[in-house]
Amino acid sequence: MEPKKNPKADLRRNSGLYFVLGLALVMxxxxxxxEWKTYDEVQDYDISLNVEDQLDEEVPMTEQIKTPPPPPPPAAPEVIEVVEDEEEVEETVIESTETSQEEEVIEVEDVEVDEVDEDIDxxxxxxEDVPIFPGCEGAKDKRACFNEKMQDHIRRNFRYxxxxxxxxxxxxxxxxxxIQTDGSIGNIRYRGPDKNLEAEALRIIEKLPKMTPGKQRGRPVRVPFSIPITFKLQ
Structure with missing residues (x-):
């Protein structure tokens, strides 16, 4: 015989209802x-300041500054009387500088003006006449000879x-x-990428010999001259 269960003893019969009720209770x-809120206990405190009626220190009273009265208005100017000038003024007579035919004209001798030699560059x-480098006295083209002698001087004295x-x-x-009027070398100026190269270029130019000065209209003049000196490593 199979045992028969009592339907009232089945615990799973109302399990769904119990689950819903438990879930609702938990929520x-x-x-x-x-939503539970708590509040601090409020106590009544006297927040009024305790100020004594009487002050120990005396408060100085502000003195009233008296301003001086404004200055009185200036007095009205006196009436100025106009007095006529009765003094006689002598007129200045300007004499004419024109000469008449009766006056003798004095002849003035010719004034000699000395020609001033100005130093020009x-x-x-x-x-017109270029400076003559030593050794170019008999050259036909003294300008070309000057340039050639200058290059030869730089090559002979060049030292890196x-x-x-x-x-x-x-x-x-x-x-x-x-090149000065006496043939000497002066007013040397130079500019290069390094002071050592500049010093060597200055040494070469200072060794130039004295030359015959250049002439313009037969008169010695100063002649500026410029030349590049190239320093190149092999």
């Missing part, structure tokens, strides 16, 4: 817990500075100087 408890490219070689410095130094 209610959670809601109450979230005439560029090498336009001067050792410190510039070690540092790998090279470049071109532009040198400008003036």
């Amino acid at each position: 209610a408890l959670v809601y109450v817990a979230l 005439v560029p090498f490219a336009v001067i 500075p050792e410190i510039a070689q070690e540092m790998g410095i090279q470049g071109r130094v532009n040198v400008m100087f003036t």
